[in-house]
Amino acid sequence: MSRLRLGITLVSLLAIVAIIAPLIAPYDPTVQLDLATLRNAAPSFAHPLGTDLYSRDLLSRLLYGARISLLIGLLAVAISVSVGTSVGLVAGFSGGVIDIVLMRIVDAGLAIPKIFILLVVLALWEDVTVAVLIGILGFTGWFGVSRIARAEVLSAREREYVAAARALGAGPIRLIARHILPNIAAPIIVAATLGVGQVILVEAGLSYLGVGVPPPQPSWGNIIRDGQDLIRTAPWISTTAGLAIVLTVVAFSILGDGVRELLDPRER
Amino acid sequence: MVRYVMGRLAQGVVVVFVVVTLTFILIHAAPGDPLTSLANEPNVRPEVVEQMRRNLGLDRPLHVQYVRYLGRMLRGDLGVSLTQHRSVAAAIRDAIPNTILLALAALLIDFGIGVSAGAFQGAHPRSRRDRTLTAVTITLYSIPVFWLGMVLLFLFGEQLYWFPVAGVTDPVTYPFRSGLGKVADRLHHLVLPALTLGLAGAGYTARQQRAAMIEAIGQDFVRTARAKGLRERLVVGRHALRNALLPTIALAGLAFPALLSGTVLVETVFSWPGLGRLAADAIGRRDYPIVTGAALVAAVLVVLGNLAADVATRIADPRTKPAS
Numbered sequence: 001m002s003r004l005r006l007g008i009t010l011v012s013l014l015a016i017v018a019i020i021a022p023l024i025a026p027y028d029p030t031v032q033l034d035l036a037t038l039r040n041a042a043p044s045f046a047h048p049l050g051t052d053l054y055s056r057d058l059l060s061r062l063l064y065g066a067r068i069s070l071l072i073g074l075l076a077v078a079i080s081v082s083v084g085t086s087v088g089l090v091a092g093f094s095g096g097v098i099d100i101v102l103m104r105i106v107d108a109g110l111a112i113p114k115i116f117i118l119l120v121v122l123a124l125w126e127d128v129t130v131a132v133l134i135g136i137l138g139f140t141g142w143f144g145v146s147r148i149a150r151a152e153v154l155s156a157r158e159r160e161y162v163a164a165a166r167a168l169g170a171g172p173i174r175l176i177a178r179h180i181l182p183n184i185a186a187p188i189i190v191a192a193t194l195g196v197g198q199v200i201l202v203e204a205g206l207s208y209l210g211v212g213v214p215p216p217q218p219s220w221g222n223i224i225r226d227g228q229d230l231i232r233t234a235p236w237i238s239t240t241a242g243l244a245i246v247l248t249v250v251a252f253s254i255l256g257d258g259v260r261e262l263l264d265p266r267e268r
Numbered sequence: 269m270v271r272y273v274m275g276r277l278a279q280g281v282v283v284v285f286v287v288v289t290l291t292f293i294l295i296h297a298a299p300g301d302p303l304t305s306l307a308n309e310p311n312v313r314p315e316v317v318e319q320m321r322r323n324l325g326l327d328r329p330l331h332v333q334y335v336r337y338l339g340r341m342l343r344g345d346l347g348v349s350l351t352q353h354r355s356v357a358a359a360i361r362d363a364i365p366n367t368i369l370l371a372l373a374a375l376l377i378d379f380g381i382g383v384s385a386g387a388f389q390g391a392h393p394r395s396r397r398d399r400t401l402t403a404v405t406i407t408l409y410s411i412p413v414f415w416l417g418m419v420l421l422f423l424f425g426e427q428l429y430w431f432p433v434a435g436v437t438d439p440v441t442y443p444f445r446s447g448l449g450k451v452a453d454r455l456h457h458l459v460l461p462a463l464t465l466g467l468a469g470a471g472y473t474a475r476q477q478r479a480a481m482i483e484a485i486g487q488d489f490v491r492t493a494r495a496k497g498l499r500e501r502l503v504v505g506r507h508a509l510r511n512a513l514l515p516t517i518a519l520a521g522l523a524f525p526a527l528l529s530g531t532v533l534v535e536t537v538f539s540w541p542g543l544g545r546l547a548a549d550a551i552g553r554r555d556y557p558i559v560t561g562a563a564l565v566a567a568v569l570v571v572l573g574n575l576a577a578d579v580a581t582r583i584a585d586p587r588t589k590p591a592s
Contacts, residue, residue, distance in 0.1 A: 108286035124298035249410030
């Protein structure tokens, strides 16, 4: 099976699981079923992956966690790719002072390690909802994409088909939309696919630090955080969530590689 | 060379200046200010909060605050911690050697494993071992670093007792050890966190190294080396690998931000008293001057790391020397 097919298959399976989570999850992921007898219960028929410290069903939390992780990954990347591509287009197309200023901002954004940027923003945010988290991840994640987009614009700008379109009287908007954007899309699509996995990793890290998805909502990072101190007595809690993250990020990495092979003939 | 380094240093100063501006904007773009959580406490009088706001200059217009902020940063004044009763600079000074040690050890493991695996794969593309290693490197690239740390800590710290599970030194025996014993104790504590961070990075490095190796082997000088009858081992080891290492050295500079992001998580897992854990702890206590101070210092480290990688590339690659 080609990489692209494997990637598409894995990602589609994950997406289906995330979409139908409410139908297949045996319990409500936030309900504390029985604090007296069901805390940290080992896997059983009633609870295939066991329960956590608050007697919540882990399988249900894991399934709903897939929803939140994928939602955050996809939407945050949608934001960062739109912003990054626009900034890259503007910088590469206009050149001059605008280009210099924008690229210095990008340099600075890339110089601050991502988690530190996020901590700075989150330090002052009172109530972080999932929507706020998506916004923060999206609007701090576009620096790399804008560099890719700008580099592509710079090389596309010099091509004959752009000169031809310009000679035929195409304005800058038409030039960008009809001629440049379609020709620079390939590396951006690849970066976006790989980006989804990386955002999921970052979100898990933030949730692990206690500043990501607000509890009691299930997120894979939250589940690992909950299970951290129980790794001796109830190792299944953080193990299953960790494996879910690895599987998901691997799926997007394979898909990204597959898309790259498809779009860039040199990679074959 | 000196002129080149000075030029790159000047660029670095510009980047740091923009970073300072960016953090200022980020701080002020968030809803509420540093004292919002204090103001929401029921037993804090509003007058007290107002007074603190005035003392911190938060009542001034934004441009005045920005100029003051820049001035303080220029003097190396990162503010005062809201919870530690000392300056942010003092807290960071204590933490930074631990982070640099961890980051350098991790970088060594990262490139040691990543370059060997990637170079081997690139020399034997599409072989069975290449495919196996690809599966391994994709997995490493996709593992949450804090989870990898937890697993290693559980296996090698809590089950096998091979390595200590927390801190930089043994709190009981360290003061009584000899000089060499102290170094050994520190190294013993360093193994698991550095391995965690290094392994997580090695996946990406190997992928890059594999691509660079495949490209180098396709070059003319490799054909020449083969044509003159050199043994394959020499062709690959001496001619191809040397050239394939150049992009990897440049990559070391780019790996620095990810490495420092990783320290936040790994230091938290292993209770390693460095810059990342300082920031992670501070965010739980809403100690924002520590968080922004740590972010600024992390950015400065990245800029210096990039500079070092650029200089190393220039030394290693004669083609980048200016014609004279």
